[in-house]
Amino acid sequence: MRRTMVLKGSAAIVAVTAVAAVSACSTAGSSTATQTHGPSPTQAATSGAEGFSAKQAGKQETCQQVEASIGDPLPSDKTQSKVGLTMVNTGTTTCVLRGFPGVRLTGKDNLPWDLTRTNDPVVDVTLAPGAGAISYLTYLPTTDPSGWAVATLQVTPPNTTATQTLDWKLGKVVLQDAATHPGTYIGPTVGLLG
Structure with missing residues (x-):
């Protein structure tokens, strides 16, 4: 009887450890995925500036004289x-x-x-x-x-x-x-x- 309880307890510990390990991997994976697929603030600002310049390029200059x-x-x-x-x-x-x-x-x-x-x-x-x-x-x-x-x-x-x-x-x-x-x-x- 005691041996059976010890086995069940060990199985539970193994199961909890496995879930924690999977969760840790998922968290690390999602963090890495976010960094890989989303632009950094610097990249976003640069892209926005390039887009703005391209849009403004076709416009006439403002009159100065x-x-x-x-x-x-x-x-x-x-x-x-x-x-x-x-x-x-x-x-x-x-x-x-x-x-x-x-x-x-x-x-x-x-x-x-x-x-x-x-x-x-x-x-x-x-x-x-x-x-x-x-x-x-x-x-x-x-x-x-x-x-x-x-x-x-x-x-x-x-x-x-x-x-x-x-x-x-x-x-x-x-x-x-x-x-x-x-x-x-x-x-x-x-x-x-x-």
């Missing part, structure tokens, strides 16, 4: 007025203009006012050499003697650092530089000039 000018106010029956800011590609290659120009009004009192941007969608505008795009500046004019007298308009075309200073000849505006939703603001570059 751009000349800005201001047009005449557009007809309006509202209290706000709108004027087009023209941006011409003066470079020798076709390029893309995308986004909002930076716009600052400076008063005759030397006060600067950086205009807020609209929530309008941004699109790529492809410009051949000599072609131009337009962005609309909406402003709140006033004939009130206490209105803000603007001296200059500074324009920085999208994705450039080439700020250009233009004379402002559109009269006084309502100064709302501290307003949450001012009546004077700039829109994105929206399309080619006719």
Whole structure:
């Protein structure tokens, strides 16, 4: 009787040892398999960078040589007025203009006012050499003697650092530089000039 119990106990110990050994092998195997089949973080980052470069390779360069000018106010029956800011590609290659120009009004009192941007969608505008795009500046004019007298308009075309200073000849505006939703603001570059 005692001999039978000892044999059964030994069999149980052997069985437990065998399961533990198989489990250890499975764990080691799965760990090795994961390392073999899945890319490391470094490999994943490298692959992503290569994919990004390949996708971007077909795109046009952003315009860096751009000349800005201001047009005449557009007809309006509202209290706000709108004027087009023209941006011409003066470079020798076709390029893309995308986004909002930076716009600052400076008063005759030397006060600067950086205009807020609209929530309008941004699109790529492809410009051949000599072609131009337009962005609309909406402003709140006033004939009130206490209105803000603007001296200059500074324009920085999208994705450039080439700020250009233009004379402002559109009269006084309502100064709302501290307003949450001012009546004077700039829109994105929206399309080619006719």
